[in-house]
Amino acid sequence: MTKKKELVENFQEIIDSGDMEAFKKVFDTCEISATKAPRTIGKGRTKHQWQTNCNAFSYKNLTPAHIQFLVDSGLEVNSNCGYGYPAITFQASNKENLRCLLDNGADIECVVSPKLGTPLAIACMCQDVDGVRNLIDAGASIRATGVEGKTLVDLALSYCGERFSQALSVAKMLLEHGAKTTDKTREYLFDLARSFAYERANMTKEEIDEINPLLDVVLSRLDISPIVVPQKNKHDGVSAITVNAKNLREQFDELWAKLVPESGKAQTVQGEMIRIAGKVSYEILNNGGLNWDGDYKKMVQALSGYVSSFNSSENAPVDEANSIIKKISASTDEKPLYRLTEIIVNLVIANPQPVQLGEVDYIR
Numbered sequence: 001m002t003k004k005k006e007l008v009e010n011f012q013e014i015i016d017s018g019d020m021e022a023f024k025k026v027f028d029t030c031e032i033s034a035t036k037a038p039r040t041i042g043k044g045r046t047k048h049q050w051q052t053n054c055n056a057f058s059y060k061n062l063t064p065a066h067i068q069f070l071v072d073s074g075l076e077v078n079s080n081c082g083y084g085y086p087a088i089t090f091q092a093s094n095k096e097n098l099r100c101l102l103d104n105g106a107d108i109e110c111v112v113s114p115k116l117g118t119p120l121a122i123a124c125m126c127q128d129v130d131g132v133r134n135l136i137d138a139g140a141s142i143r144a145t146g147v148e149g150k151t152l153v154d155l156a157l158s159y160c161g162e163r164f165s166q167a168l169s170v171a172k173m174l175l176e177h178g179a180k181t182t183d184k185t186r187e188y189l190f191d192l193a194r195s196f197a198y199e200r201a202n203m204t205k206e207e208i209d210e211i212n213p214l215l216d217v218v219l220s221r222l223d224i225s226p227i228v229v230p231q232k233n234k235h236d237g238v239s240a241i242t243v244n245a246k247n248l249r250e251q252f253d254e255l256w257a258k259l260v261p262e263s264g265k266a267q268t269v270q271g272e273m274i275r276i277a278g279k280v281s282y283e284i285l286n287n288g289g290l291n292w293d294g295d296y297k298k299m300v301q302a303l304s305g306y307v308s309s310f311n312s313s314e315n316a317p318v319d320e321a322n323s324i325i326k327k328i329s330a331s332t333d334e335k336p337l338y339r340l341t342e343i344i345v346n347l348v349i350a351n352p353q354p355v356q357l358g359e360v361d362y363i364r
Contacts, residue, residue, distance in 0.1 A: 067100045092130075094130075160195070168215055171189075190249040234261075281338075307325070316343050
């Protein structure tokens with residue numbers, strides 16, 4: 001009898017039931033290397049089948065008994081078990097499953113795809129805190145080179161998204177074990193800290209109280225003194241805007257802390273330029289432009305007007321800023337956005353006398 005190449009639709013339910021006989025019976029009709037059925041993505045003309053190539057090792061809630069059966073039946077542990085991950089990557093967060101795979105010949109440094117790196121590199125990218133801990137405890141190389149020229153710490157921080165607590169927990173763990181850093185590590189941490197500042201207004205006190213000490217520890221590990229501007233030292237909207245920091249990213253963070261409120265628009269044009277630059281960059285670079293809409297476009301258009309209201313200088317060329325602004329979309333690369341941020345920071349520093357914002361036609 002020819003066996004099926006796709007697993008049964010209720011395979012996860014069978015695993016969750018704990019019924020080993022039902023689990024084994026699936027492979028009476030399915031190949032041991034069978035994968036999940038492709039999913040239908042999109043609608044209309046964009047509709048297509050998405051094939052993950054995820055085999056049985058990729059499923060949740062497996063036990064060592066499930067894994068031993070799959071190994072004994074011939075399922076290769078160091079092959080692509082889905083998304084370019086080996087079996088170890090999918091099971092790293094479960095210490096017993098990880099040990100079972102290692103005992104059965106799984107290579108803890110296995111690289112299925114050079115674009116993804118080792119299981120530890122993938123776990124860092126995915127902010128899999130338990131997986132990172134278990135892999136380190138099992139002997140994974142903490143000094144392994146990551147991917148894209150990034151170290152493991154860089155991967156954890158730069159792929160953070162809004163998983164602040166997980167990313168910082170992974171970074172803290174890596175640094176405690178002597179993981180390498182690069183010149184970019186500080187930049188990735190500043191980006192994370194800034195993103196956290198943007199999202200604080202939408203978080204619970206418990207979430208903030210969990211993230212703050214982790215952020216402080218990682219900042220300390222990298223010898224970075226966080227810029228703390230108490231509420232009482234927020235800019236009053238009238239006096240000259242001062243900046244004490246010397247580094248561009250620290251200057252941006254200082255201006256954000258002084259000029260941008262927890263929610264809503266800034267009081268001054270200078271503060272609103274900083275707010276829009278940060279909010280737009282975050283949406284594009286950290287959120288993939290998922291929420292990009294007409295309101296973001298209005299913000300970008302308004303930013304051009306704000307920038308043009310100040311005189312150009314060598315460090316803050318208004319024409320260059322507007323050239324970048326005209327090309328901003330949901331898919332803009334990080335380089336022009338960083339350059340725009342640099343120009344805006346220099347423009348604010350060069351124009352310290354606050355200008356009141358007035359009415360705006362956007363709501364974000």
